Amino acid sequence: MSYLDDKTPIPGTILFDGTMARKGYGLNKMCYSLNDQAARAEFSRDEMAYCEKFGLTTEQKKAIKARDVIGLLEQGGSIYFLAKFTGGLGLNMQDIGAIQTGMTVEEFKEKLVKAGE
Amino acid sequence: MAEIIGAIGSSHIPAIGVAIARKIQQTPYWKPFFDGFPPIHDWLAREKPDVAIVFYNDHGLEFFLDKKPTFAIGAAAEYISYDEGWGIDTIPPVIGDEGLSWHICNELVEDEFDITICQELGIDHGLTVPMQLMWPGNSYGHMKVIPVVINCEEHPMPSPKRCFDLGRSIGKAVESYEKELKVVVLGTGGLSHQLDGQRAGLINKEFDIMCMDKIVNQPEELLDFSIRDLVEIAGAQGVELNMWLAMRGALTGQVTELHRNYHIPISNTGAGTMLLSNK
Numbered sequence: 001m002s003y004l005d006d007k008t009p010i011p012g013t014i015l016f017d018g019t020m021a022r023k024g025y026g027l028n029k030m031c032y033s034l035n036d037q038a039a040r041a042e043f044s045r046d047e048m049a050y051c052e053k054f055g056l057t058t059e060q061k062k063a064i065k066a067r068d069v070i071g072l073l074e075q076g077g078s079i080y081f082l083a084k085f086t087g088g089l090g091l092n093m094q095d096i097g098a099i100q101t102g103m104t105v106e107e108f109k110e111k112l113v114k115a116g117e
Numbered sequence: 118m119a120e121i122i123g124a125i126g127s128s129h130i131p132a133i134g135v136a137i138a139r140k141i142q143q144t145p146y147w148k149p150f151f152d153g154f155p156p157i158h159d160w161l162a163r164e165k166p167d168v169a170i171v172f173y174n175d176h177g178l179e180f181f182l183d184k185k186p187t188f189a190i191g192a193a194a195e196y197i198s199y200d201e202g203w204g205i206d207t208i209p210p211v212i213g214d215e216g217l218s219w220h221i222c223n224e225l226v227e228d229e230f231d232i233t234i235c236q237e238l239g240i241d242h243g244l245t246v247p248m249q250l251m252w253p254g255n256s257y258g259h260m261k262v263i264p265v266v267i268n269c270e271e272h273p274m275p276s277p278k279r280c281f282d283l284g285r286s287i288g289k290a291v292e293s294y295e296k297e298l299k300v301v302v303l304g305t306g307g308l309s310h311q312l313d314g315q316r317a318g319l320i321n322k323e324f325d326i327m328c329m330d331k332i333v334n335q336p337e338e339l340l341d342f343s344i345r346d347l348v349e350i351a352g353a354q355g356v357e358l359n360m361w362l363a364m365r366g367a368l369t370g371q372v373t374e375l376h377r378n379y380h381i382p383i384s385n386t387g388a389g390t391m392l393l394s395n396k
Contacts, residue, residue, distance in 0.1 A: 003345040004272055010349055012316025017272040021182055032181045035202040070315065079313035079353075080177040080270050087203020092132070093385050097317040108318060109382075115320035116381025 016078045024076020027064075030054035031081035040088050067091075069099050119217070119291050119298040122164055123375075124364045125157055126332070126391035129173060129246040129305040131205050132384040137249050138206045153378025153390040154250055160375065160392055161251060166301040168214055168261045169251075170287060170367065172360040173243030173305045174269035176201075179235075186233035187275050188283060190225070191264040192218035199239045208245045214261035217294055221263065224290035230283055238264055247305045267363060269306070269356050277347070278340040280359040284366025292369070304364025306357030308379075309350075310386035318385055319352040325379065325387045328358060333374045333393065336365045354386075361389075368395040 004017055014020065021028075030051060033039045043050040051061050063071035067089065072082055086096055098108040133150070136142060142151040178201055180186065194215055198207040222234050244264055248257050265287070268274050275283075284302070291300050308325040311317055331338050339362060347356045365372075378390040 002273055003343045006345060010316075010345075012314045013311070013348065013353055014314055015272050015348065015353075016270070021271055025182065028182055032177055035178060035200055037200060040202065069313075073313055078177075078182070078270060083312075084177065084202035093312060096312070097385055100313070100315060100317045111318050112320065112382035112385060115318075115322060115387070 014073050020076045022076070024078065026055040027060045027072065027075060027077050028081040030056060031077070031084045034084040034088055043088070067099070069096055119294040119296055119300055121288055121291055121300045121302060121367055121395050122166060123160070123392065123394040124302040124304065124368055125251065126304045126361045126364060126389060127247050127250055128307065128383060128386060128388040128390070129243045130384045130386055130388065131242045131246065134205045134242055134246045134249060149380045150378070150383050150388055153380070156376040157251060157390070157392050158253070161301070164299065166260070166299045168217060168263065168298055168300045169303055170263045170265060170291070170300060171244050171247060171303040171305065172265045172267060172284070172363040173247070174357065174360065175266050176241055176243060176270065178241035179239040180266070182271060185268060185271050186266065187268045188230060189233040189235055189238070189266040190218060190222055191235050191238040192222060193236050193238055196238055196240045196262065196264060198241070198245045201241055205242055208248060209255055211240060211244070211248060211257065211262045212260070214263060216296070217291070217298070218263050220294050221287055221290045224293065225286055228286045230286055240264060243305055247303055251303070265363070267359055269354070269359065272344070274344045274356055275359065276344060277342050277359055277362050280363040281336065281340055281366040284363035285369065288367035288369045291367070302364045302367045304361035306360045307355065308358065308387045308389045309352050309355045311352030312354055312385060314353065316352070320381055320385070320387045321351050321355070322381060322387055324350050325389055328361070329377060329379065329389055329391060332361060332365050332391070333372060336362065368393065370395045
């Protein structure tokens, strides 16, 4: 029996498993391509045209447009590939943390510091 | 014969590479973390290992999801650091040891580990940041490196026990290699953190300290955790404990803790640093 057979949700967490990997394949492939500088330039010139090339769904394109990180995760995005998209926008992991938790960046950083106390 | 002289556990957070590039190691935010490394530098200067076996995970540089190995091992003459897409500096090429890599691969498959053997392998921050931490100023030109990549990105992931056993098998393989070599093992990543989801920012200090305590001489007590347990307790990226367990598995002698450091937060993480000797 696989540990993935336990379907009990883990609060605030989406396990990136086969279901999500299938759902997000095009989205993640688009993000993976952003390892390359020329691809990043092309993406910046026309984000939606670039997304079309990788067959992103309407929901995925909407989430890219809105910088909706939770939406992207729900649409099958893997945080490791999404980081190439958000990093290219100049957002670091505390910015991403704030977006996902609905906190300000300062509040999110404070939460991290508190974990050490 | 080759021997494993010790192991170093360390974070591999990209922000560390950025801090090194900006030379801000002595600022209040970074000092408590970087202060954990001089004892390791002294030990490396004294013990002079020839080879570093580095357990890390590839965060989407070499491997996309089209082909995602559970365990992959470098068997190349050199490894190149490439653009990861968001601005972290690359580092000069890292030199490999093809002879030892193939010996380990032969022994692992004999031991029923069905690994992916890589004669080309681009290296990301999972390996480059620890290289910069252990050998400041990229002063690793004398070192040969064997990268060992463990899947921490896509479920299903290998269990803690499986990763420990992989390390054990690599440890045995090294000890049966006929050349006189001193080998250090690096376990990189962790400790507790979660980057994604509404639970982003989770850090579990108590669990991290317990893992650092147990890994010295009771590592088997950490092997009953499932990957799901690690996600629940230590966050979605807390599964990077697997690299520390593989590192510990490679030490088959008498293990002594020589040094440790633990600091919260570095980026979104509880950052552990640890030096173990193996006699």
